[in-house]
Amino acid sequence: MTVYLTDGGLETSLIFGQGIDLPMFAAFPLVQQADGRSALRAYWEPYLAVAREFSAAMAVDTATWRASRDWGEQLGYDEASLREVNAAAVGLATELAGALETATVNGVVGPRGDGYVLGDSMTPEQAADYHAPQIRALASAGVDQVTAVTLTYPDEAVGFVQGSQAAGVPALVSFTVETDGRLPSGHGLREAVGLVDEQTDHAALGFLINCAHPSHFEATLRDDGEWLHRIKGIRPNASTRSHAELDATDELDHGDHDDLADRCRRLMQRLPDLDLLGGCCGTDDQHIRAMATACLS
Secondary structure, X not given: OOOEEOOOOHHHHHHHHOOOOOHHHOOHHHHHOHHHHHHHHHHHHHHHHHHHHOOOEEEEEOOOOOXXXXXXXXXXXXXXXXXXXXXXXXXXXXXXXXXXXXXXXXEEXXXXXXXXXXXXXXXXXXXXXXXXXXXXXXXXXXXXXXXXXXXXXXXXXXXXXXXXXXXXOOEXXXXXXXOOXXXXXXXXXXHHHHHHXXXXXXXXXXXXXXXXXXXXXXXXXXXXXXXXXXXXXXXXXXXXXXXXXXXXXXXXXXXXXXXXXHHHHHHHXXXXXXXXXXXXXXXXXXXXXXXXXXXXX
């Protein structure tokens, strides 16, 4: 099994590391600006270097977490301009992936809502309709797969997978959890994975966990259920703080990257089909290098 590395916390790195203002926490407008593309290349280069150092495969994400209708409208984008910016993001990710021997281009789809809190929920049908334009744009531009990240409840994940099926592109689902290991909706991880698989006939390539520290979800993964084979990736936060605490702070918490890496190593021993390692808020290339050292060496 090939284990892929990926990047850390894009938005937090751009804001706190490069001092770039990202209204609505949206990085996608950068792909249409020369200095923005330079900033994204500068962000990715250390991760590409880690992949080369460890002769590792890498999943290169598009900067499109916020590039969907509701968020785009708040930033002045209509349907046509959103389609264009998603395609431009795929072009940049493809360029970056081309610098490595083994890489995949991953089209990132974010939640309709905040990503930290549940907010208004959709039915699977509404979610499929909402996410379909972005999925089609990413698929038409040539991504290898699409991943919905930071989802907070199962119905949105069901609709996302159904929309991906309609577009003919492989899909993964990444849930976020609170400090008790449960989704913001209150569903347990095992329950959420089961609901999505049941309603989509196991159509997703698999599931990930992102935007939470391993200490928040380790206990949830300590069983021997077959569902553990469906967990394909982890992209933890650097900080052990809750979502509410992170939302209230204006300082970046880098956490302990060696401890984070060791926790990821132990999770790999528990998750037989885990093949993606990366980070989320607060993580950077030092965290990913520590993960690679602990898990790939």
